[in-house]
Amino acid sequence: MVDLFVTIGGVHMANPIMPASGSIAEGMADLVDLGKLGAIVLKTITPDIRQGVKPPRVVEYTDATLFSIGIPSKGPDYLLNHTVPFFARFGPPVIASISADTAEDFGTLAGYITDPRIAAIEANISCPNLRAHGRAFGMDPVAAAEVIRAMKANTDLPIWAKLTPNVGDIAEIARAVEDAGADAVVTANAILGMGINAETMTPRLGNVVGGLTGPAVKPVILRMVNQCAEAVKIPVIGCGGIATGEDVVEYMLAGASAVQIGTMNFVHTAAMEQSIAWVTDYCTRKNIARVAELTGALKLPVDQNSEQRGAVAL
Amino acid sequence: MTMTAMAKPEAPSGCFPRAENRCHVVSNAPMNSEYRLLVVDAPETGLSAYAGQFFHLLCPATATEQPFLRRPMSIYRIDRENGQLGFLYKVTGKGTRALASLAPGDELNATGPLGVGFSLPEGTKHVAMVARGVGLATLAPLARMARAQGAMVTAILSARAPEFLMSRDELEAAGARVIEVNDVAGNSAPQEVINRLRDIHAETPIDFMATCGSNRLLGLTRDLCSEWRIPGQVAVEAFMGCGLGMCFACVVPVRDAQGHEEMKRVCYDGPVFGVEEVTAW
């Protein structure tokens, strides 16, 4: 019997696999046994009610999608009265995700939704900071740390900082949120991208710019997970392009303690369950007693130090 | 990617209302120069579909293409007796080109049944359906549903030219009276269709309308429903991400009775909406 248990930033999980924020909703329960997941991560909410951006909202690429949804949100009361009760009945810990326009609003919202049915709060810091001309909080170590400190000051729940990959040095942001008290980092949100229709000479997304997700982004995010894991002591949750159990193992070898699956849930609703089964078989086959042993178990070339990996001669 | 090969075994029916149905292709033949009919053997969960619902189809990889996202396809035929589902489609892009490559015996992974379909008020006596293009496919099962509830069905089918008209046989087999109009004959303009419907209504009062596939037909259906004070529903089509209400990509503005507009998901809140709710799509 393989022990799949992991503890991530104060949250005890039966296995290391969970959905990425925004990749499941109530409809998933019509096909999938949500009780089997390591945790249930909810879609990001904001303090206010939002409709999201203008359609079209998705463009398809080979093994990737470019989405721009704009966080439609029904606000915190809907979360507490409808979403949390719906998902809490399945058993796995429920992780809320929040976003706001200022660090203080992040703090207030974290306090407002603090509730025994919520196991941790993910801070989606890939959104624009209105105090910094719309630059994402996660693009600046100071602003990212401010968000985490504001949340920590308002709640005792563990805080997971979900980083944006749209930075030059993600390890720096990971260190900043760790210093601010984050209990885990999630690496990462979507990669900024753009699509154009040559025939109509117009953008393919209503919002012009969107986030690239899906299997094609895996090598980029895998590298970032590895950089974060080497930079911080708190657990790193890998998220980006995971489709199979083999991808999960790769992320854990790179340093992740758990993973999130996003876009793949849209294509294969069974992706998470199948990944859990695959990882179990892998551990059995490799005589690995505890899945947690995989974290950081990558066998690196001995003659290369991590600084050298930071800048590859291309 | 090899996910298809390890697709989830179908959930025990009665436990999960929707599933990734592993279907097998029976036939996939062209019906005319534009449309193809894909018939598959489907498991029980798939056969629980009703009119207006859809399936999210995993398109097979071809030598040159691998559509990443699934493609929504409204259900054209629900044949519980023979355990089959039918999809009527027009090859318009990558996804439908890939579907056209399916051969008898091939597996088709079809997630569903999905969405909220048509609901016919109890006691409905005469349903009028107006559709154009591939929208016809969506209304065929409604004709069966209406007949089964004891209602009479009149279907007005519109097309560019007579050779592009589809579903006449399917609708007649379902027990509908079928009226064809087309652009070449010049009897498909909205005003002509409205006049036709007025005559039909004068003869046998229409107490429910349904439409799909054209903004102009939606407009005239909405007007007549409001004039005659009868309910009407429209099946909306949209490009989708997930098909399950999770990604919020396929939203359309929907208006409630107070005139308040909200972006709703075609895949989960629809695809069937009241004609008065949908502004444009």
Ligand SMILES: Cc1cc2nc3c(=O)[nH]c(=O)nc-3n(C[C@H](O)[C@H](O)[C@H](O)COP(=O)(O)O)c2cc1C
């Ligand atoms: C449609 C869609 C909606 C998303 N919504 C959110 C969200 O509300 N909050 C968030 O932190 N990330 C959101 N994400 C990002 C995902 O959680 C995830 O970080 C990203 O998709 C990368 O993982 P993947 O390649 O497995 O999809 C969304 C992604 C998609 C595709």
